[in-house]
Amino acid sequence: MTKKNNTPTKRQSDIAGLRQELEQLNSHKFIQVHNSLPRLMWYQFLRGLAMGLGTVVGATVLVSILLLLLANIDFIPIIGDWAARIAEQIRSSQ
DSSP: OOOOTTSOOHHHHHHHHHHHHHHHHHTSHHHHHHHOHHHHHHHHHHHHHHHHHHHHHHHHHHHHHHHHHHHTOOSSHHHHHHHHHHHHHHHHHO
């Protein structure tokens, strides 16, 4: 029993499917960015800028909320006075 040469076998169809999937993967934007060193460096630079900006803005918001809460504490005189002085310095610098 011999097979004809022009009929695809299961292995050949699997290989053709893998080739198609590989072509789709290579055409993906993520892979294209990582195939070029200048594009990858630019992408990582922008990512670092965004991360740094997000960290600074997030820390600023958290610290300002914390200081506002501490400034409103009157039942603990030491912490309340200390927080009130910090809040007053922040208001005077604006």
